[in-house]
Amino acid sequence: xxxxxxxxxxxxxxxxxxxxxRRAERLGSMASVALSExxxxxxVHGVQEDLRVxxxxxxxxxxxxxxxxxxxxxxxxARVKLGHTDILVxxxxxxxxxxxxxxxxxxxxxxxxxxxxxxxxxxxxxxxxLGTEIANTLYRIFNNKSSVDLKSLCISPREHCWIxxxxxxxxxxxxxxxxxxxxxxxxxxxxxxxxxxxxxxDEEGSKxxxxxxxxxxxxxxxxxxxxxxxxxxxxxxxHVVDATLQEEACSLASLLVSVTSAGVVTCMRKVxxxxxxxxxxxxxxxxxxxVGKVLHASLQSVLHKEESLGPxxxxxxxxx
Amino acid sequence: xxxxxRRIRGPEESQPPQLxxxxxDEAPAARDPTRLRPVYARAGLLSQAKGSAYxxxxxxxxxxxxxxxxxxxxxxxxxxxxxxxxxxxxALRGRLLCDFRRAPFAGRxxxxxxxxxxxRELALALQEALEPAVRLGRYxxxxxxxxxxxxxxxxxxxxxALTAAALALADxxxxxxxxxxxxxxxxxxxxxxTWLLDPTRLEEEHAAAGLTVALxxxxxxxxxxxxxxxxxxxxxxxxxxxxxxEGCQRLYPVxxxxxxxxxxxxxxxxxx
Numbered sequence: 404x405x406x407x408x409x410x411x412x413x414x415x416x417x418x419x420x421x422x423x424x425r426r427a428e429r430l431g432s433m434a435s436v437a438l439s440e441x442x443x444x445x446x447v448h449g450v451q452e453d454l455r456v457x458x459x460x461x462x463x464x465x466x467x468x469x470x471x472x473x474x475x476x477x478x479x480x481a482r483v484k485l486g487h488t489d490i491l492v493x494x495x496x497x498x499x500x501x502x503x504x505x506x507x508x509x510x511x512x513x514x515x516x517x518x519x520x521x522x523x524x525x526x527x528x529x530x531x532x533l534g535t536e537i538a539n540t541l542y543r544i545f546n547n548k549s550s551v552d553l554k555s556l557c558i559s560p561r562e563h564c565w566i567x568x569x570x571x572x573x574x575x576x577x578x579x580x581x582x583x584x585x586x587x588x589x590x591x592x593x594x595x596x597x598x599x600x601x602x603x604x605d606e607e608g609s610k611x612x613x614x615x616x617x618x619x620x621x622x623x624x625x626x627x628x629x630x631x632x633x634x635x636x637x638x639x640x641x642h643v644v645d646a647t648l649q650e651e652a653c654s655l656a657s658l659l660v661s662v663t664s665a666g667v668v669t670c671m672r673k674v675x676x677x678x679x680x681x682x683x684x685x686x687x688x689x690x691x692x693x694v695g696k697v698l699h700a701s702l703q704s705v706l707h708k709e710e711s712l713g714p715x716x717x718x719x720x721x722x723x
Numbered sequence: 724x725x726x727x728x729r730r731i732r733g734p735e736e737s738q739p740p741q742l743x744x745x746x747x748d749e750a751p752a753a754r755d756p757t758r759l760r761p762v763y764a765r766a767g768l769l770s771q772a773k774g775s776a777y778x779x780x781x782x783x784x785x786x787x788x789x790x791x792x793x794x795x796x797x798x799x800x801x802x803x804x805x806x807x808x809x810x811x812x813x814a815l816r817g818r819l820l821c822d823f824r825r826a827p828f829a830g831r832x833x834x835x836x837x838x839x840x841x842x843r844e845l846a847l848a849l850q851e852a853l854e855p856a857v858r859l860g861r862y863x864x865x866x867x868x869x870x871x872x873x874x875x876x877x878x879x880x881x882x883x884a885l886t887a888a889a890l891a892l893a894d895x896x897x898x899x900x901x902x903x904x905x906x907x908x909x910x911x912x913x914x915x916x917t918w919l920l921d922p923t924r925l926e927e928e929h930a931a932a933g934l935t936v937a938l939x940x941x942x943x944x945x946x947x948x949x950x951x952x953x954x955x956x957x958x959x960x961x962x963x964x965x966x967x968x969e970g971c972q973r974l975y976p977v978x979x980x981x982x983x984x985x986x987x988x989x990x991x992x993x994x995x
Contacts, residue, residue, distance in 0.1 A: 503738060503742060504742075535840060535843055535844075536843075536844070536847060538840065539840050539841075539843070539844040539847075542840070543844075543951040544951070546951055546952070547931075547932075547951070547952050547953045548953065549953060656855075658948070666956060666957070667953070667954075667955060667956060668954055668955075668956070668957055668960050669951060669952065669953065669954070670950065670951040670952075671934070671948055671949070671950045671951075671954075671960060672948060672949050672950070673851065673852075673945065673946075673947055673948040673949070674851065675851065676851070676854040676855065677854075677855055678855035678856075678939060678942075678944035678945060678946045679944065679945045679948075680943075680944060680945070681943070681944075681945055681964065681965075681968060684945055684948065684964060685961050685964070688957045688960060688961060689957060691957075692956075692957050
């Protein structure tokens with residue numbers, strides 16, 4: 404059997420790990436990193452022994468820093484740093500007309516901007532493809548009834564509803580973009596405060612929108628069921644969670660799983676140029692669910708702790 | 724399809740009359756969850772394309788054409804070690820450019836040609852599923868263009884497009900490790916969630932979750948996977964993937980037959 408671009412646990416006659424590694428390329432259109440063959444072999448062999456270059460195990464995340472309410476002009480915002488990956492999300496709530504097929508619900512619109520700060524390849528239109536891919540994945544994840552309660556975004560059926568414009572900015576890219584972006588979106592939605600409005604109707608039937616006077620009178624979204632993405636990269640015979648750019652360069656195929664805190668999977672996608680063995684897909688799904696639950700629990704506790712510090716907390720922002 | 728500027732522009736917003744129809748929600752009929760619709764596949768039908776294929780499964784009709792290999796833009800970089808088996812080094816490998824288009828009359832509502840995000844997402848899914856199968860290392864500095872056109876959406880459109888694209892690549896004589904066979908699934912909503920193989924458009928509209936699997940049957944490797952919705956726990960998704968893979972294996976002999984017939988036709992045409 405000829406060497407294919409697969410990295411499953413099956414026997415590959417005639418192909419050695421070195422062949423597999425030589426064919427390793429960068430994942431999709433993300434930032435490329437120059438790695439020598441020796442470095443790739445080092446990474447691949449280390450992962451087989453559950454030892455990664457920075458000392459983590461295969462299922463460990465890097466240190467995550469989350470901060471909400473960093474941008475003042477938005478209804479909600481969050482900034483997440485995972486290693487050197489830096490994402491800034493701003494949510495703006497605006498009033499608009501509901502979609503025709505769903506007259507009782509509001510909706511979310513995602514936009515992802517890969518700025519040229521992240522890597523020079525994103526200059527001009529270079530980052531558009533990656534931005535569209537990430538935005539499409541976000542639409543897919545939120546495309547079910549239970550993620551966000553869209554009915555609470557309705558003001559009056561068929562006429563007015565809240566549209567949440569979620570804008571994601573990629574400031575720095577060091578691998579594992581999808582996970583970080585999803586954490587940031589969840590934190591930003593948790594932080595979103597939508598002002599309470601009332602629709603008053605006159606005798607003639609003309610409608611008037613009244614904003615409540617108290618600026619702190621707002622509705623909050625429940626983010627209990629907002630999922631988190633876990634990207635599992637297949638390196639050699641094992642899979643790793645939270646791959647750095649170097650590790651992504653050694654991986655041919657990854658599985659992207661989106662899990663909620665209850666362990667329900669809302670989206671699954673294979674990413675990359677290689678193929679996956681069916682057995683590894685099942686293993687990776689189980690790992691994704693396990694890791695996702697832990698991620699949700701820690702994120703919830705951090706967000707609640709940050710909120711409990713109240714308005715007097717020290718904002719680190721971009722200075723830390 | 725370019726935007727059509729010559730026709731008189733109608734009102735900005737137009738809706739199909741079905742939206743205002745009385746709520747006659749026809750639930751899809753119950754059926755055997757593992758049934759596959761009969762498939763009609765034909766390769767080698769477009770004269771201008773290097774390779775082409777037409778696939779019809781139930782109400783879904785897809786036409787796919789492959790052109791190339793031609794010189795890729797920005798292909799002046801070089802260097803790096805050569806891969807095993809006489810393949811080009813990583814920087815010189817060929818590229819596969821996929822394009823997925825939906826005809827405006829394909830679905831229930833008219834969708835203007837630049838379909839935006841959804842078409843690009845499906846084109847990316849096509850590319851990610853076909854790349855493991857094509858020996859791009861044998862086409863250095865070249866690009867292969869695959870364009871899939873969905874004429875009618877009768878359910879599991881992406882799966883049909885994947886299969887048609889793989890047939891078209893094989894018909895074009897592109898070196899491949901294996902064919903890629905696609906299969907669609909959808910999950911019925913509560914109270915009895917079951918995964919249905921090869922859903923029709925009605926079943927897809929009423930579904931709580933959908934999944935498309937692409938398999939390379941001989942190598943038994945999953946080339947592509949795309950699913951979303953309220954699918955439930957991981958066991959449910961795993962069961963769906965297994966069902967999909969089984970469906971792909973069942974579809975494979977039909978595609979082999981189709982390619983053999985196309986080769987015979989080509990041989991007969993060359994002789995006469």
